[in-house]
Amino acid sequence: MAELKRTPLLSEHLQLKAKIVPFAGWEMPVSYPAGIIAEHKAVRAAAGLFDIGHMGLIKLEGANALALINQLATNDASRLAPGQGQYSVLCNEAGGTIDDILVYRLPMFYLIIANASNTDKVLAYLKSAAGSVQVGLYENYCMISVQGPQAKALTAKILNAPLDDLKHNHTLWWRDIIISRTGYTGEDGFEFIVAKKEAAALWQAFINKGVQPCGLGARDTLRLEAGLPLYGHEYDEKSSPLDAGYQWAVKFEKGTFVGKKALMSGRTKTLVGLEFEGRTIPRQGTTVFSASDSGICGEITSGTFSPTFNKPLALAYLTRPESKIFVELRGNRQLGHVVDKAFYKRVK
Amino acid sequence: MYPENLKYSQEHEWVRVEGNKAIIGITHHAQDALGDVVYVELPPVGKEFKAMQEFGVVESVKSVSSLYSPVSGKVTANNASLNDHPEKVNLSPYDEGWIMEMEISNPADLDNLLSAAAYQATLKK
Structure with missing residues (x-):
């Protein structure tokens, strides 16, 4: 097995007594001594700090960078104002997903944020299509995220940054840190693109203010409650952004792009939320049956225990519309209901 | 972390023997490895299990x-x-x-369990 990669914050995590696990080729904290549930609740009630240094930062530079991005990704990057970011999807010709990404238009170049598990694949793909565009890792930088209702006040204080006018999905280049008002938790929050050598100081500034460090475990329960997809679960090379419910990120009218033809025929399945009447947690891969005729109607892509709602929740692809379903878990039938996949919606 | 008066299985359960009864749970090591426990599927009273038979599950978030x-x-x-x-x-x-209490049907099973020290030694491997 190849050596695991480390973010600049691994020693911080060890000092905080985090439980470290291998994830997508990285040594990452899955939880801290507070535990996943306490970390999750800290983000919903106050703020939580995440090392997301495993995310892939890919820089695209050159006169044709915009054209390249618009040819390979489904959203329309020509709509980006300077400093703005957008959610987008790299599809294959069949409309399946190579990766779901964020595209930023920065002053000198475009930056793509890829999933850790897909960074090598995305980098090779972009390079293969690059032409005159210079494509490479933005390798001296990494990402840290602070999320939660107190994220803005904390960030404003720690960085002395003017955040009142910073809109969702926009960035502020502030003292060599790119502050992006984005996140993956359903809360207001910020993602910092920071020089690796400055990362520990930024991390410690938040920790010293008493912000709860959060691992990948809480990151997963938070995104699931918010109904946000995760590559390898809701997305794969056979699931399209339309299947996942991201039709707003597919801009057919912008012209030609990879996967357009296949996507024109629409979605093949629908991503839904599931709530259950029992306490057993249905996990990824569990078959979903219709409660009306007991036929197979879909499959669970992510299932977890929801700390906010204190019960199991799941995301699932259904191949036909249903309202009542059941799953078989260790020989027991557990009834469930189809609901909006955004289980948690922040009160703005 | 590992009380001396208990016996331990290699599957990370502990047993406290009281007369012909055994009270059973999971060890500190097991709960720590699992993380936040969110559901325990309890065995029904009256059901019989053989040694090393699965009697339930414990679910954590992960x-x-x-x-x-x-x-x-x-x-x-x-x-x-x-x-x-x-x-x-x-x-x-x-x-x-604690998870369940059993009436022990074969006291010889207790001989297959580990002392606190022997159990801890298995964790260091």
Whole structure:
């Protein structure tokens, strides 16, 4: 097995007594001594700090960078104002997903944020299509995220940054840190693109203010409650952004792009939320049956225990519309209901 | 972390013997490895299990683990308070977090269990 990669914050995590696990080729904290549930609740009630240094930062530079991005990704990057970011999807010709990404238009170049598990694949793909565009890792930088209702006040204080006018999905280049008002938790929050050598100081500034460090475990329960997809679960090379419910990120009218033809025929399945009447947690891969005729109607892509709602929740692809379903878990039938996949919606 | 008066299985259950009864739960090591416990599937009272037979599961946020009966016997009680407070398994694994009580049918099974020191030695491997 190849050596695991480390973010600049691994020693911080060890000092905080985090439980470290291998994830997508990285040594990452899955939880801290507070535990996943306490970390999750800290983000919903106050703020939580995440090392997301495993995310892939890919820089695209050159006169044709915009054209390249618009040819390979489904959203329309020509709509980006300077400093703005957008959610987008790299599809294959069949409309399946190579990766779901964020595209930023920065002053000198475009930056793509890829999933850790897909960074090598995305980098090779972009390079293969690059032409005159210079494509490479933005390798001296990494990402840290602070999320939660107190994220803005904390960030404003720690960085002395003017955040009142910073809109969702926009960035502020502030003292060599790119502050992006984005996140993956359903809360207001910020993602910092920071020089690796400055990362520990930024991390410690938040920790010293008493912000709860959060691992990948809480990151997963938070995104699931918010109904946000995760590559390898809701997305794969056979699931399209339309299947996942991201039709707003597919801009057919912008012209030609990879996967357009296949996507024109629409979605093949629908991503839904599931709530259950029992306490057993249905996990990824569990078959979903219709409660009306007991036929197979879909499959669970992510299932977890929801700390906010204190019960199991799941995301699932259904191949036909249903309202009542059941799953078989260790020989027991557990009834469930189809609901909006955004289980948690922040009160703005 | 590993009380001397208990016996331990290699599957990370503990047993407290009281007369012909065995009170059973999971060890500190097991609860720590699982993380926040959110559901315990309890064995029904009256059901019989053989030693090393699966008698239930414990679910944490991230994973699900089978529970194996350290001895053969019949379930005489289960800890129903875990239905509302599964976190007791984390907070008090040897006391409030107990999972089931059995009537021991084959006392020789106890000889296959480990002392606290022997169990801890297996964790260091």
